[in-house]
Amino acid sequence: xxxxxxxxxxxxxxxxxxxxxxxxxxxxxxxxxxxxxxxxxxxxxxxxxxxxxxxxxxxxxxxxxxxxxxxxxxxxxxxxxxxxxxxxxxxxxxxxxxxxxxxxxxxxxxxxxxxxxxxxxxxxxxxxxxxxxxxxxxxxxxxxxxxxxxxxxxxxxxxxxxxxxxxxxxxxxxxxxxxxxxxxxxxxxxxxxxxxxxxxxxxxxxxxxxxxxxxxxxxxxxxxxxxxxxxxxxxxxxxxxxxxxxxxxxxxxxxxxxxxxxxxxxxxxxxxxxxxxxxxxxxxxxxxxxxxxxxxxxxxxxxxxxxxxxxxxxxxxxxxxxxxxxxxxxxxxxxxxxxxxxxxxxxxxxxxxxxxxxxxxxxxxxxxxxxxxxxxxxxxxxxxxxxxxxxxxxxxxxxxxxxxxxxxxx
Numbered sequence: 071x072x073x074x075x076x077x078x079x080x081x082x083x084x085x086x087x088x089x090x091x092x093x094x095x096x097x098x099x100x101x102x103x104x105x106x107x108x109x110x111x112x113x114x115x116x117x118x119x120x121x122x123x124x125x126x127x128x129x130x131x132x133x134x135x136x137x138x139x140x141x142x143x144x145x146x147x148x149x150x151x152x153x154x155x156x157x158x159x160x161x162x163x164x165x166x167x168x169x170x171x172x173x174x175x176x177x178x179x180x181x182x183x184x185x186x187x188x189x190x191x192x193x194x195x196x197x198x199x200x201x202x203x204x205x206x207x208x209x210x211x212x213x214x215x216x217x218x219x220x221x222x223x224x225x226x227x228x229x230x231x232x233x234x235x236x237x238x239x240x241x242x243x244x245x246x247x248x249x250x251x252x253x254x255x256x257x258x259x260x261x262x263x264x265x266x267x268x269x270x271x272x273x274x275x276x277x278x279x280x281x282x283x284x285x286x287x288x289x290x291x292x293x294x295x296x297x298x299x300x301x302x303x304x305x306x307x308x309x310x311x312x313x314x315x316x317x318x319x320x321x322x323x324x325x326x327x328x329x330x331x332x333x334x335x336x337x338x339x340x341x342x343x344x345x346x347x348x349x350x351x352x353x354x355x356x357x358x359x360x361x362x363x364x365x366x367x368x369x370x371x372x373x374x375x376x377x378x379x380x381x382x383x384x385x386x387x388x389x390x391x392x393x394x395x396x397x398x399x400x401x402x403x404x405x406x407x408x409x410x411x412x413x414x415x416x417x418x419x420x421x422x423x424x425x426x427x428x429x430x431x432x433x434x435x436x437x438x439x440x441x442x443x444x445x446x447x448x449x450x451x452x453x454x455x456x457x458x459x460x461x462x463x464x465x466x467x468x469x470x471x472x473x474x475x476x477x478x479x480x
Contacts, residue, residue: 078146080117167259190352198243234263248442294320315364359391366411385412
């Protein structure tokens with residue numbers, strides 16, 4: 071059973087077990103009323119298999135699930151073909167990235183650079199699963215053209231950079247979909263291209279992306295090393311601001327408030343002074359709202375009241391800037407994450423009403439915009455809400471229920 075399908079089966083099984091125990095039924099009793107073997111139900115509850123629709127419908131009625139079991143079953147089975155197709159696309163892209171990283175001369179096709187730039191901008195407002203096929207197809211076209219000598223010699227370097235940028239887009243998509251190892255391979259392909267082309271900006275951007283991937287994996291030291299290494303390839307502007315912000319978050323995770331705040335202030339100055347070239351648009355850019363986003367995402371790791379206050383200010387500013395930005399600059403996933411950081415910092419300050427206000431729009435996100443980072447950052451909120459001073463508080467209990475529903479909702 072594929073990893074995602076196994077996870078769906080586990081969720082269905084856990085829900086079934088919880089409902090059965092709430093009704094005070096044994097496995098044998100549930101088996102009798104659903105006309106199913108006791109051992110089969112045990113396997114279902116343990117996530118080893120999914121039942122058929124008949125079982126889900128009967129169990130939903132008999133356990134008083136009010137449609138929850140049926141919804142869970144539909145999520146686990148209805149999207150299976152789409153998930154498998156997406157997995158096949160990811161596997162194909164992963165194989166190509168590993169191939170690119172080993173190749174001596176990765177190359178591109180004419181005019182692909184402009185299409186790559188458009189794709190980078192579209193990424194901000196488009197679910198990553200919808201970006202995959204276009205990015206994979208375009209990168210394949212680029213590689214095929216140069217491998218067969220279809221480009222003029224002066225276009226080769228530009229082609230290598232384009233392949234690197236497309237690999238970077240695939241790294242972002244893989245990470246947003248919850249595949250950090252695939253994201254690592256795509257980033258290595260991007261670095262290989264940047265190195266072959268001698269493109270300092272792509273090198274800096276790729277190191278920043280690798281820092282992001284390592285943070286997702288929980289390897290703060292490698293995330294820090296990547297952020298610092300990237301600064302060797304850029305001296306000013308938004309590119310440097312992005313790396314300074316990445317370093318700030320790593321320093322904050324290590325508990326170094328002074329360094330984190332200093333780096334964020336320096337990053338703000340660089341971001342305000344720098345200009346965004348066309349080639350740096352979309353996910354290759356680092357606009358001022360992203361810097362404020364990092365203020366929130368970094369300082370929530372610290373314990374100080376001033377850090378929490380600055381985190382709230384940063385996250386709120388990011389949300390406000392995105393709300394008023396031109397449509398092509400808006401990033402729903404980053405806006406949602408900014409609200410989660412706003413919520414986290416509000417709880418650190420004892421402001422549960424402010425936390426509830428901040429998180430509400432996130433809990434209304436459609437399924438295709440619930441990126442892996444969002445779910446990942448919501449889990450610590452649950453832990454905070456179940457501990458003093460919030461444990462058993464009515465507002466906290468309501469938020470806990472809403473967040474759990476969001477995380478379980480297909």
